[in-house]
Amino acid sequence: MPAISKREQIVATALKLFYQDGFNATGIDRIIKEAGVSKKTLYNHFKSKDELILATLRQRDEVFRNTLMRETERLGNTARERLLSIFDAHGNWIQEKSFSGCMFINAAAEFAALDDPNHIIAAEHKRLVRDYIRGLAEEAGANDAETLSLQLNLLLEGCIVDAYVSGNKDSAQLAKSMAAVFVEQALA
Amino acid sequence: MPAISKREQIVATALKLFYQDGFNATGIDRIIKEAGVSKKTLYNHFKSKDELILATLRQRDEVFRNTLMRETERLGNTARERLLSIFDAHGNWIQEKSFSGCMFINAAAEFAALDDPNHIIAAEHKRLVRDYIRGLAEEAGANDAETLSLQLNLLLEGCIVDAYVSGNKDSAQLAKSMAAVFVEQALA
DNA sequence: TTAAATGTATACCGATCTGTTTACCTTGTA
DNA sequence: TACAAGGTAAACAGATCGGTATACATTTAA
Structure with missing residues (x-):
């Protein structure tokens, strides 16, 4: 073998x-x-090719989220810190030479129909990332973990797109500074 | 004729x-x-097909931005209000049956190379939208119009992607509530 | 040792792709 | 009336697409 x-x-x-x-x-x-x-x-x-695409997306989801969680936890020591270090992890990703946006946003763009299996996988990936954020928010004791996770998730999406489409490599920094406002608000 | x-x-x-x-x-x-x-x-x-694609993207940029500005100005009476009503305009767009994400984000996904003409057009479109936001920010008297425009732009990108990939049709509302924080901060 | 599984290399299939060409038709205008 | 511009319809070209079939080589394990 x-x-x-x-x-x-x-x-x-x-x-x-x-x-x-x-x-x-x-x-x-x-x-x-x-x-x-x-x-x-x-x-x-x-x-079929389509089955290969599905397999690559499933693997990407697993590897991406594992890496994201590992990096987020390496860069922040408490749940509260990690709600922000997740933006640093994204920032490092964006800086990579091979960075080519979010593979799941790209997949959703090419497989536009909401009920396309590849689009569905993309939506599931996004849900799982947000679940992770909500878990951190709960652990940190946010008064509304659901809302905070929606807010931080939206900022993450924004910074990825801005970095990819417009080539703005500092977008994660900007998003992090914006996130800090909502984290502080939720943990007051 | x-x-x-x-x-x-x-x-x-x-x-x-x-x-x-x-x-x-x-x-x-x-x-x-x-x-x-x-x-x-x-x-x-x-x-060629590629020239047709370029022509459609150019037309889309023009029509989209004209509609966006018209709607934003219809839904808000002052520059300050318009910094937020731009999110309402996006919300109405997202609700449309034909909504299929941002055509320029989709184009950037399919034409991944940063120097691809279609990718360049996408980046230019995003720059022009942000220019409009910065103009509103200046008109409203923001103490840092550049930063505010980057912040609101990032929120717009986030809400579009969230609506498209995950089918979250309320993302513009969320983004608007987040934007309000930064507008208030910049116009204090 | 031998047989089954798994691999390579390559020819091939029908469909579809972008783009060209040919032949004919319609229409506005001088 | 006649001609030029711009249109239709459809055949065609050459490349590439996803996917299959054939023939042969290598590996694995009973």
């Missing part, structure tokens, strides 16, 4: 290409070429 | 289809069929 399975190779390559070039713009032939894998192997693991 | 030129027919149809289904997912054949126009006519007016 190899250290990295063929399936993982395929998903990793597809993830990179879908993220940087888009889903429709990335063909199967390109994926197998860069993954160093035959077409038959790909279709042995995934019965 | 017909009331609506062929060129306008094509752009209007392309706009609708690109917006609701995406750019790569919408083929030329579909556009000419729905526009009721021959392929030769389309390529007589636009030398």
Whole structure:
């Protein structure tokens, strides 16, 4: 058994290409070429391109949220601090050379129908991120954790889009300073 | 001379289809069929699909910003009120049945490279919207119009994405309540 | 050792893509 | 009336799309 399975190779390559070039713009032939894998192997693991897209989105969700939580907890020591360090984690992400916006916002843009499976996965990802924020808000003792999580979530979305579309790499800083107002308000 | 030129027919149809289904997912054949126009006519007016996309984005920018400014000014009587009524205008837009997110965010997602002409147009559109906000902020006498415009702009982006990806149709209300904090702070 | 599973490489399929060409028709105007 | 501009309809070109089939090689485990 190899250290990295063929399936993982395929998903990793597809993830990179879908993220940087888009889903429709990335063909199967390109994926197998860069993954160093035959077409038959790909279709042995995934019965269609759409299933491969779903698999990459599921993996992205898992890895992204794990990284986000780890970084947020590394950069803040208390729940209250973490409600703000989540913006620092985003700031670091935005600064990365490979940053190409939020893969789930991008997926929602390409798979516009609300009932498209890929759009649904995107919405679920957003919900899970907000659940994490709400958990932090509750832990910090916010008087309205639900509202605070909605507010901070909206600021996160805004800073990601601003960074991606307009290339504003300081948007996370701005969002953090705005978030501080609502955190203080909720924890007064 | 017909009331609506062929060129306008094509752009209007392309706009609708690109917006609701995406750019790569919408083929030329579909556009000419729905526009009721021959392929030769389309390529007589636009030398490539990419030029058609650029033309539709330019038109969308113009129409969107005109509508936004008109609505914002209808819903607010003073510059200060308009810094908030711009969120009401967005709220009404989000409620529309045809709402499919921000066409420029969608374009940036499909044309990921920062130097892609379509991505550049998207960034310019965002800059022009923020210029409008900054103008209102200056008119209202904000002590730091630049910062206030960045803040309100970030809230707008956030509420659009939240409405589109997660289907949260109340996000403009939330964003408006958050914006009020910063407007008050800047106009104290 | 041998057989099954899993891989590669590549040809191929039908559909669809952007874009061109050809032939014909309609319409406004000189 | 005649001509030029701009339109339609449809065949066509060449590339690429997602996906399948074939033939052969390699690995794995009974």
